[in-house]
Amino acid sequence: MFPTRRDIEQMILITGTGILIHEASSKNILWANPAACDMFGFSVDELKPLKAHHMSAQERQYRREVGVAWLQSAVVNGSSRKRWKYRAKDGTDFLTDACATLVHCEDGPVVMVEFRNIAEEVVLEQELSRVSESLQRIMTHTQAGIVVLDDDNCIDDISPLAAQLFSSTPADLAGIHLEDLGPCEPRLSDENVVARLNGGVGSVRISQELTNADGTTIWLAGELEIVAHDGIRSRVLTVRDVTERVEWERRNAYQEAHLQYLSRYNAMGDMAMMLAHELGQPLAASANYLSGLKTRLTADTVDRRSLGYGIDQIEKQLQRAAGIVQSVKRYVRRIESTAAVMDLNETVAESLYFVRLRAADHGIRVFADVPERDLLIEGESVLIGQVIINLCVNALDEIIRPTTEVKELAVQSGEADGTAFILIRDQGRGMAGGPGNRLAHGAFSSKQDGSGIGLIISEHIVERHGGTIEYLPNTPRGTSVRLAFPLVDSVIGPANR
Structure with missing residues (x-):
């Protein structure tokens, strides 16, 4: 079953798309559907005598001769599409997506203009464009590179700076597994990393070591997290070059270790000198007492009191030496x-x-x-x-x-x-x-x-x-x-x- 002429007329009357019928030669308005009348705020009779400059915005690109040329293009080529800003009866302007089409009617050719208000669409389009441009500028100029990974941790998309950090181009890095470029710590396959990302409980800190063709090492550090957008969950790695920081930390760690070595070496040197000096006295005294005892033992008579005194003195000197050693042990324990x-x-x-x-x-x-x-x-x-x-x-x-x-x-x-x-x-x-x-x-x-x-x-x-x-x-x-x-x-x- 095909729609009748009356059905088509009814659809034209109830559609939300505005329709203006212009005479092909004079470009005068012959008719408008209800949707067009609502947008303009004019009745059909009020619209008929209006010219382009009466019902169009005042900007230079919407002046009368431009509008006439647009309609004439439809007469010559059969159709012509354009963004056109009309002006309503109350003086407000509204931007439309308009399509002019040549139609041959029984009484002669006419130009049918179909248009719809796209003001909200343009605002949304401009906002999306600004966001896109901002993101592009961020990805291009920020000191942090952006790497988008798929579920297998292969590079799905990468910012120019991130590609530069890997000494390559975005096109050459597409599809490459991140860890094929250098080992990551922790590994991306680590159970804790997988559980944290799948659980959506936050980001994971990742460090990566890269080796250049000339043998130099670059250290990268970043945050890996799941970002949900448009119903899609992506693995996004924000990465920075931290080579200078890592090298500084290594130099500092070496200096700390060297300082401790020098300090302890110096301490042990002092202790050795003190031991050599301080132990010398009690040991020398002990040797003297032992020599005296040996002399007394060879005598015809042995004085037990003298021997006891000598032994006591040797014991005191050895205790003094033991005390010095214990003090050193306490100091360096x-x-x-x-x-x-x-x-x-x-x-x-x-x-x-x-x-x-x-x-x-x-x-x-x-x-x-x-x-x-x-x-x-x-x-x-x-x-x-x-x-x-x-x-x-x-x-x-x-x-x-x-x-x-x-x-x-x-x-x-x-x-x-x-x-x-x-x-x-x-x-x-x-x-x-x-x-x-x-x-x-x-x-x-x-x-x-x-x-x-x-x-x-x-x-x-x-x-x-x-x-x-x-x-x-x-x-x-x-x-x-x-x-x-x-x-x-x-x-x-x-x-x-």
């Missing part, structure tokens, strides 16, 4: 430990044992003002102890000089303004002409054969523990060295160390 909560006063006391041994050889008195209460800081006891010993030995070397009249070393600890501090004072030459607080910023030493390396190591150890080291004038003369470290919460007890 945490040589490989990591940072932990420690009592600074305990470390000061342990360090002063060795300082006093050296001071006693030169008749130097060591005055220590160390409170019994804990000064809890976070750090490595052996390293901080090495700093204390190093600074005290430097002070002793100054006190030993013949020009230093007061043969005393003063060591004090305490707390102030949320820090635990240690003061090491001598009354030597002081820092007149010296670099003051810049002592530890370079290889400075006032010793004739000194390199200043001990000061540099001490400074690095203190800085690594978040502390400060200052070299100040002492009163009435000499130098005062102040070490300070941040205190930790006093509720942390020994059980938590």
Whole structure:
């Protein structure tokens, strides 16, 4: 069954598409359907006398001669399509998608213009265009590259910057498995990665190591997550070049390890020297007593009291040697430990044992003002102890000089303004002409054969523990060295160390 002429007329009358009928030659309006009348706000009789400039927008591209040329193009070519902005009776403009078609009627040719309001579509189109352009600019210019992966972790799409990070082009990378370009950590097939992505609970941090043709290494870091759009779930990796950061971290780790090596090497050197020196005295005394006992044993008569006295003295000297060894063991028992909560006063006391041994050889008195209460800081006891010993030995070397009249070393600890501090004072030459607080910023030493390396190591150890080291004038003369470290919460007890 085919629609009748009346059916077609009825469809024209009820369609939402506006229809204008123009005379082919004059371009005058002959008729308009109800939809067109509603859009314009005019009746058919009001529309008939109107010309293009009466019912079109005032912009230059919609002037009367342009509209006439458009309709004439339909007369010549059979049809012509154009975006045309009409003007309604109330003065508002509306943009349309209009198609002019030549129709041969019984009374002569006419041009039928079908048009629909596309203002909302244009706004949406412009918005989508802006979003698309913005995304393209972001993908092109941002410092982060974008990689879209399929379910098998093969590259489905990739931004120009991301392709550049992989030293390739988007076209060459399409379809390549991401891990074929370089190992990822964690692996993309790792159960935790798969579970996290499938569960939609957030992103996964991924690092990737790439090797260039010249053998150099590039490190990438990014966030892999599931992005849902238009009913599709895509794996999107936002990736950045972090090579400089990784190389810096490696250099820093090497420097930290080297610092610890130098510090511990220096500490062990000091311990070895102290052991060699301090053990020499009790061992030599023991040898003397043993020699005396051997002499007495060869005599005609043996004095038991004399033998007992000699044995007692040998035992005392050996106990003294054992005490020195035990002290060294206590000092280095945490040589490989990591940072932990420690009592600074305990470390000061342990360090002063060795300082006093050296001071006693030169008749130097060591005055220590160390409170019994804990000064809890976070750090490595052996390293901080090495700093204390190093600074005290430097002070002793100054006190030993013949020009230093007061043969005393003063060591004090305490707390102030949320820090635990240690003061090491001598009354030597002081820092007149010296670099003051810049002592530890370079290889400075006032010793004739000194390199200043001990000061540099001490400074690095203190800085690594978040502390400060200052070299100040002492009163009435000499130098005062102040070490300070941040205190930790006093509720942390020994059980938590």
